[in-house]
Amino acid sequence: DAGVTQSPTHLIKTRGQQVTLRCSPKSGHDTVSWYQQALGQGPQFIFQYYEEEERQRGNFPDRFSGHQFPNYSSELNVNALLLGDSALYLCASSKWVLTGVNQPQHFGDGTRLSIL
Amino acid sequence: EDKVVQSPLSLVVHEGDTVTLNCSYEVTNFRSLLWYKQEKKAPTFLFMLTSSGIEKKSGRLSSILDKKELFSILNITATQTGDSAIYLCAVEARGTYKYIFGTGTRLKVLA
Numbered sequence: 156d157a158g159v160t161q162s163p164t165h166l167i168k169t170r171g172q173q174v175t176l177r178c179s180p181k182s183g184h185d186t187v188s189w190y191q192q193a194l195g196q197g198p199q200f201i202f203q204y205y206e207e208e209e210r211q212r213g214n215f216p217d218r219f220s221g222h223q224f225p226n227y228s229s230e231l232n233v234n235a236l237l238l239g240d241s242a243l244y245l246c247a248s249s250k251w252v253l254t255g256v257n258q259p260q261h262f263g264d265g266t267r268l269s270i271l
Numbered sequence: 272e273d274k275v276v277q278s279p280l281s282l283v284v285h286e287g288d289t290v291t292l293n294c295s296y297e298v299t300n301f302r303s304l305l306w307y308k309q310e311k312k313a314p315t316f317l318f319m320l321t322s323s324g325i326e327k328k329s330g331r332l333s334s335i336l337d338k339k340e341l342f343s344i345l346n347i348t349a350t351q352t353g354d355s356a357i358y359l360c361a362v363e364a365r366g367t368y369k370y371i372f373g374t375g376t377r378l379k380v381l382a
Contacts, residue, residue, distance in 0.1 A: 158313075159313070186368075188368070188369070188370075190370075190372075195374070196374055196375075197275075197359055197361075197372030197373050197374045197375050198314070198359070198361075198370070198372045199372070200369035200370060200371070203368045203369065205368075210368055211367060211368045211369060213369060243312075245313070245314070247370075257302070257303070257363065259305055259316045259319050260316075260370065261316065262307075262313045262314045262315070263313055264311075264312035264313045265312050265313065
């Protein structure tokens with residue numbers, strides 16, 4: 156049973172460029188969240204997708220956008236890259252539960268993005 | 272503003288020692304608190320706590336939540352070098368879908 160998979164594992168870009176990161180959720184999961192983890196910090200919530208819609212967004216500018224596909228996979232797009240966007244980008248998936256306690260989010264290995 | 276604070280920031284112990292990691296939180300409409308272990312890359316799930324006073328246990332790891340005092344602890348007994356990692360605490364609030372993470376505790380276990 157494959158867990159959360161992310162691609163690519165590493166990426167080097169220059170300031171002003173655009174990047175697309177990809178995520179396939181764990182089998183049976185329908186919800187995908189994206190987090191940014193800077194060095195020495197905990198993950199910061201970017202946004203969550205469910206039923207192909209952005210359901211909630213964290214405190215990130217519009218340069219960060221996303222998409223969820225019918226097969227539940229997701230993309231994170233970042234435009235006009237800044238040096239400060241250098242970080243580990245983590246994707247997490249879960250199964251949405253209407254009532255009761257939500258299931259824990261399962262994380263992928265992340266994409267290490269470096270901006271030169 | 273919702274926040275999660277972990278302490279200590281880092282810890283160095285020897286194999287066989289017992290460690291206690293702390294997580295305090297301020298969040299509106301608390302729903303659950305989660306512990307994750309992060310070695311090189313993916314945070315891996317350890318525990319989810321929703322009720323006060325009920326200890327969750329998995330092998331040498333255990334955790335408990337105090338909703339009155341707004342904190343949780345993660346205990347690791349008989350530590351091994353494989354326990355070396357960053358331990359992350361996260362809180363989920365009702366009506367939201369995001370986890371709020373602390374900065375983590377970096378644990379190093381020496382042989």
